[in-house]
Amino acid sequence: MERFDRQITMRALRHEFLRQRLFGAAMIEDSAIFRDANVLNIFCGDGGVAMLAIQAGARHVLAIDTVTNANMARRVIRKNGMLDRISVMGIDVRQLDLSGLRYDVLLCAWMDDMAIFQGKLSDLIVARDRFIRPGGIIYPYMIRISACAIEDGKAWEATNKWINANIGFRYLHMRELLRPVLDYLKPEQIVTSFSKIADFNLYTITLEQLNRAAFFSMVTIQEAPVHSICTSLESLVMRPGGPVALNFNHFTPDYRHTIFYLGVQLNACPGSVIVGKLTELFDWSMTRQMLKWDYEYNGRNGKFVGSGNYTVR
Template structure:
């Protein structure tokens, strides 16, 4: 995840646009602005990322042993031979490994590279053809999401029955995928009169035969790979059912909600490494917030079936198991789930917790669940769009009256007078080792910052621009428009708008009233658990989400009682639904307007990528 967020800013002078906005009457320090949810259009009817051949073709092949990437499969296999002492193509030929044996071999080596420290240092590797993994169907499942070696290794080896570069198409399996076989060569009889003509004609015929052989080989590879994809999909994505399930099997069909996609599965791959999980686990506010809710409400979890969406290392699943859950179903689509499996076994919870790899929108689970737990929140709450998946899980698997944890979140909005963000991103280019680099500001002006804001720099009230009751909100409702009014609490300047979110856990899933805040006293008085990601006074209260700053190019000089009135727009980016397009339209209303005062208003576009 990036800590640098893209922003753009444009000015707008249309009074009609301002007059068309709803007028806000908010003056409390912690109240909700009026907003309207966007419910545009029907969701597209699902998709199948096994059909994304273009995406797979775009990925450069990676070495089977180390992290090196090469432009072609041939160069990968040449590297494996030279650096790691393993000639894949020769081993495949000498041991008569068929298509599926070869697939298993590639995925086995990929898994070894992930699991065994120092595997990349392998200098000599050999197989006999009798290894168990060559028959183990679990190695038919791709270890790398976009492994181009799985569908191009056949192109590098001519099949049995070759003679002078020509492959007899009758010796090659064809039509397995319903593809049209290449048509045999139609040769025109050409008479030659000289030895040179005869030699050139022979070379032409050989070239035609080699081309036809390649076409047949390609057809064969396509057919086999289509069969392989169908087989893997059927084995590992459509039949993920726990045979030992004692609960009633869910009849829920896969969701038709459009799954937020990212090119080359960057989103899931970004959560495959330990460092990002360590960062989140080190966030004590976050992790202890979940732990305290679960442990302080063990009566809710005792004997229940719990679903952990995006389980990561398995920490929330183990909290639930330790609290007395009868069964925990843990789902993740990242490679981290393999480490979670080991964590759960190491702590003795394998009889309670079962892990399922896949996307919650597509996966089948053995039963309905009583509670859904998930740590899905991103920067500015909605960045990365994981809440969409949690809501799909709610609609597919949660029993009537079931609980989501957390059960409610709110996006809050305020301002800061801290100009350090402006200095760091804009003014920096005025003097770089004695040189001016003004042209560099063009893109920097479009950047916002995810960082910590000191509470002492907050100069207006704080308002809620979006309240999200998880039990009832829809995916379409995550796009929203909200009016806001921010009032200056002292004479000062405004250098940036600030966004963050608060999180609540309830025992019954009921909505938290808008007049209930997030302080420890309010949480205790209302028998709630929760935490804030807003500006705080002590390091121990900070979270890894920090706050999101929407920096102004020029600070606003204002007096106590002046108001910033505007509208906030939030929509998923149409090219990447995990990103957000944000817009802030505002104007300043002075408490004591004077003739000659500068009219302050703007129409700003921001982008979270």
């Protein structure tokens, strides 16, 4: 479920522009990686990042995504006169057969959506193992996920009204089937410090490691009700001096965050601590990722223990 407002179309366009500007600048700076390379761009979206790879010096790009996105990307790429150097396919990466062909660079422009990243991570692992040559480059090579607790009362009330109207009080156990929400965030909504949840090294992570647990600790920085856990996602690239995060303002109006509603309201006071564990469970039979948040609030106004389950894919 994704909340929309009257400006959602324009914001989505600005968001895509932000993503392409961010990765475009980084790819030009890292043009030595792309120069004369054959690039596999998975989850290519509208094709903008594939075209940026060509501008950075790539010899050829194979861009793949869903059929709908691939058709859109093909139109955009044709309009920009690059179809001779970019091939587009609408196919699941697991169904892709390249007859032994291996690529120099695996490109995937992750930016904001922690939920989609988690759900698609298994596809990236498959693409890496099947289609990237030994010594090939993954760009970006690492994804860092951080989280904080936020005040989001109006949205929290709207979400609960929707649950009760569409599911009903008798079926509240179905809350665990709720998906996290993509939405925009204002700095004043932040109630706690940010806590790093996990670093995903895309060179080394395996399918078996998709079932994992990560621990977090957040310190309350203002007195406010807490309704949700908000995650942010950073892409890291390797430079001669070491890893570099593709930095930008997470709280620009065009940057979307993945928000997990707790189902309760925590009345936090400054100096309180929220600790917990994020557990990831991948259901291979249904090809979906389940995320479970277990958390404990400790403050001078009391203690609370809770949890929430979310379907990612």
